[in-house]
Amino acid sequence: MAEPATDPGALAALGALARQALAILVPVGLGAAWFGYAERKLLAAIQLRHGPSRVGPLGLLQPLADGLKLVAKETVFPVGSNRIVFLLAPIVTVALALVGWAVIPLGPGRALADLDVGALFLAATSSLAVFGVILAGWAANARTAFRAALRAAARMLSFEVAIGLVLVSVVLPVGSLNLTAIVDAQQRLWFVVPHLPMFVLFFVATLAVTDRPPFDAADGATTGVLVEYSGVGYGLFRLGRSAALITMCALASVLFLGGYLPPVALGPVTWASGPAWLGLKVSGLMALAVWVRAAVPRYRFDQAMRIAWKLAVPAALAWVVVTAAVLVALGRVPGAVPAG
Amino acid sequence: MLDTAARGLLLIDLVRGLGLTLAALVRPKAARADPNVMAPQAPGVRGEPALRRDAVGVERCIACKLCEAVCPALAITLESAVDDRRRATRFDLDLSRCVFCGLCQEACPVAAIALGPNIEVATESREELCYARDRLLATGDHREPAIGAGFGPTAVRGALRPHPPQGRTPLPPT
Numbered sequence: 001m002a003e004p005a006t007d008p009g010a011l012a013a014l015g016a017l018a019r020q021a022l023a024i025l026v027p028v029g030l031g032a033a034w035f036g037y038a039e040r041k042l043l044a045a046i047q048l049r050h051g052p053s054r055v056g057p058l059g060l061l062q063p064l065a066d067g068l069k070l071v072a073k074e075t076v077f078p079v080g081s082n083r084i085v086f087l088l089a090p091i092v093t094v095a096l097a098l099v100g101w102a103v104i105p106l107g108p109g110r111a112l113a114d115l116d117v118g119a120l121f122l123a124a125t126s127s128l129a130v131f132g133v134i135l136a137g138w139a140a141n142a143r144t145a146f147r148a149a150l151r152a153a154a155r156m157l158s159f160e161v162a163i164g165l166v167l168v169s170v171v172l173p174v175g176s177l178n179l180t181a182i183v184d185a186q187q188r189l190w191f192v193v194p195h196l197p198m199f200v201l202f203f204v205a206t207l208a209v210t211d212r213p214p215f216d217a218a219d220g221a222t223t224g225v226l227v228e229y230s231g232v233g234y235g236l237f238r239l240g241r242s243a244a245l246i247t248m249c250a251l252a253s254v255l256f257l258g259g260y261l262p263p264v265a266l267g268p269v270t271w272a273s274g275p276a277w278l279g280l281k282v283s284g285l286m287a288l289a290v291w292v293r294a295a296v297p298r299y300r301f302d303q304a305m306r307i308a309w310k311l312a313v314p315a316a317l318a319w320v321v322v323t324a325a326v327l328v329a330l331g332r333v334p335g336a337v338p339a340g
Numbered sequence: 341m342l343d344t345a346a347r348g349l350l351l352i353d354l355v356r357g358l359g360l361t362l363a364a365l366v367r368p369k370a371a372r373a374d375p376n377v378m379a380p381q382a383p384g385v386r387g388e389p390a391l392r393r394d395a396v397g398v399e400r401c402i403a404c405k406l407c408e409a410v411c412p413a414l415a416i417t418l419e420s421a422v423d424d425r426r427r428a429t430r431f432d433l434d435l436s437r438c439v440f441c442g443l444c445q446e447a448c449p450v451a452a453i454a455l456g457p458n459i460e461v462a463t464e465s466r467e468e469l470c471y472a473r474d475r476l477l478a479t480g481d482h483r484e485p486a487i488g489a490g491f492g493p494t495a496v497r498g499a500l501r502p503h504p505p506q507g508r509t510p511l512p513p514t
Contacts, residue, residue, distance in 0.1 A: 045365050046365050048368075291358060296354065
């Protein structure tokens with residue numbers, strides 16, 4: 001552990017780790033960038049429009065054009081803003097959105113860090129994402145941004161409580177916080193079947209903690225946290241949010257949709273590899289997020305808070321109790337010594 | 341009340357909304373693929389001005405300067421000469437002044453000037469919008485099929501062409 005960094009073995013290990021990290025981060029980053037394109041195309045199709053079509057074939061290079069435009073823009077610092085924190089906020093957002101991928105398994109035990117507390121780690125990093133929002137609102141030194149940040153932070157923290165409780169009811173029958181163990185427990189039956197209400201709830205909470213519509217009332221372009229952001233900082237924020245959505249959808253796939261497992265372990269479906277199945281499930285969930293955006297009007301801040309505290313949290317808590325009761329009644333509490 | 345609770349709990353309204361949007365997803369698009377497909381044009385649309393030739397290819401304009409006189413925007417400048425007939429030695433039309441009112445077309449006794457169907461006349465400089473005689477004639481040659489259809493085979497005077505007298509004509513089906 002405490003070996004000097006000049007040791008060739010340690011250096012090689014560090015290099016291998018960096019390569020593995022890049023192998024995950026580059027696809028996720030590109031996915032986050034092109035999610036914007038996919039979202040615009042899907043929304044356009046639902047609204048009987050065409051969507052981006054001018055840059056490259058089918059408009060596929062639109063994210064490049066958008067990114068280039070944002071890079072070319074001037075970065076404006078509001079008067080009296082805290083420049084360091086103002087710049088730190090988007091970086092924190094992107095970093096926290098991506099760090100969750102360290103524990104998400106792409107195959108049996110195939111994670112960058114196969115932590116025994118992987119689920120806890122993911123819950124922690126997604127909770128920390130609130131820092132990106134609150135730092136951005138505070139550093140801008142503008143009351144609109146700050147008020148929006150307070151609201152967004154309150155909403156994210158509220159739904160994090162629900163997410164934590166959903167995690168508990170999923171983890172209870174598995175008896176492990178290790179994500180690989182959670183996936184392997186779904187070999188016979190994906191958890192989406194017994195935990196369907198919790199899957200819906202988790203998805204709603206995912207939209208809420210990643211500032212997705214219909215919970216982005218505090219994020220309208222003129223009244224949101226990002227109101228003072230421009231140029232690269234703004235682009236990074238948007239990228240970070242897309243990445244956060246990807247990460248949360250990956251967590252939802254792992255918890256409810258069997259992660260890297262194919263739908264049935266027979267015949268040709270097993271030919272596709274684990275990462276491909278995970279990617280497919282994540283893409284499906286993200287399409288669902290866009291679909292919901294097209295169908296559901298925004299919730300006011302107080303409505304979002306009502307959903308969190310009067311619906312999501314009590315329902316998740318009740319489900320924990322029910323799950324525990326069922327496990328005890330069936331005598332299948334994991335780790336417990338069978339009675340008698 | 342139970343009904344309301346059940347609807348809320350089962351997310352009935354939410355699912356119906358999702359169904360509605362899903363149905364829209366597979367419907368044909370209502371929007372035009374804009375720069376690639378032109379907007380439908382009403383008959384008699386007044387676009388880029390042009391100078392026309394008669395059936396044997398002789399320029400119609402007799403340089404009577406009625407259009408220059410009637411133009412409310414002072415967009416037209418004419419100089420005339422007489423050799424074997426009256427003709428315009430100079431016919432300048434400043435499109436950046438033109439208001440596409442069509443009064444020149446109404447005034448012309450020989451159906452020489454006409455507003456064609458082309459409405460995409462944007463340029464990168466004002467100079468390019470100053471149309472000289474040759475440019476107007478070339479436009480006329482290019483657009484004659486569309487312009488001539490509005491005048492009829494034997495019409496001489498601009499006022500004789502079939503023009504929608506009043507009100508708006510419905511757009512042709514796309």
